[in-house]
Amino acid sequence: MINxxxxxxxxxxxxxxxxxxxxxxxDIPFEIKRIYYITGVQPKIRxxxxxxxxxxxxxxxxxxxxxxxxxxxxxxxxxxxxxPLKGLYIGPMVWRxxxxxxxxxxxxxxxxxxxxxxxxxxxxxxxxxxxxxxxGCEALL
Ligand code: T46
Numbered sequence: 001m002i003n004x005x006x007x008x009x010x011x012x013x014x015x016x017x018x019x020x021x022x023x024x025x026x027d028i029p030f031e032i033k034r035i036y037y038i039t040g041v042q043p044k045i046r047x048x049x050x051x052x053x054x055x056x057x058x059x060x061x062x063x064x065x066x067x068x069x070x071x072x073x074x075x076x077x078x079x080x081x082x083x084p085l086k087g088l089y090i091g092p093m094v095w096r097x098x099x100x101x102x103x104x105x106x107x108x109x110x111x112x113x114x115x116x117x118x119x120x121x122x123x124x125x126x127x128x129x130x131x132x133x134x135x136g137c138e139a140l141l
Contacts, residue, residue: 001070001072001076002075002135003072003094004070004077004088004090004091004094005088006086006088006089007058007088007089008086009021009027009085009086009087010027010085020084022087022110028058028087028110029056030056030112032110033113033114034111034113034114034115035108035109035111036111037107037109038098038105038106038107038109039105039106039107041066041098041101041105041107043100043101043103045099045101046098047099048068048096048097049096049097049122049124050095050096050121050122051095051120051121052092052120052121053092053093053120053121053130054092054119055092055111055119056089056090056091056092056112057089057090057109057110057111057112058088058090058109058110059088059098059107060081060086060087060109061106061107062106062107062108063084063104063106064102064103064104064105065080065082065100065101065102065105066080066081066082066098066099066100066102066107067079067098067100068081068088068096068097069096069097069099070088070095070096071094071095072093072094072095072135072137073128073131073135073137074137081107087110092134093127093134093135095121095124095131
């Protein structure tokens with residue numbers, strides 16, 4: 001799917017446990033300006049429901065599991081995050097919704113920019129209008 005994809009990180013394991021390094025611009029395709037994490041989400045809760053104009057992010061579920069639905073006017077895909085070695089890259093202009101958080105789920109997010117509410121589309125109709133132009137898909141739909 002355009003601007004969305006799973007990424008595999010390395011696991012350095014020895015008798016003491018596991019270590020996973022993630023280096024900006026080497027293991028992920030951007031500099032990291034911000035990190036945040038989401039915890040304590042009840043099972044019926046849906047988060048996200050927005051898209052970003054410019055932001056690049058990688059989502060990693062470090063403990064437990066969570067599903068992430070991504071969509072654009074052209075396509076959609078749902079990912080299960082349940083492995084701390086696998087991250088979900090989400091680039092600009094992709095709508096995302098996080099749901100089915102398991103008990104104890106820890107969702108870590110690496111972001112390319114500082115927090116800026118002006119970068120958000122929180123209304124799907126507004127998003128869709130701009131996204132159709134962004135993806136050049138008006139003629140296809
Ligand atoms: C995203 C998904 C995966 C801040 O003050 N700083 C921050 O860095 C962030 C991310 C949020 N906030 C504030 C804004 C809201 O008042 O925290 C509150 C909750 O944020 P929001 O409702 O946007 O949270 P989610 O879980 O719906 O979405 C978040 C990110 O905002 C978003 O970029 O892609 O996680």
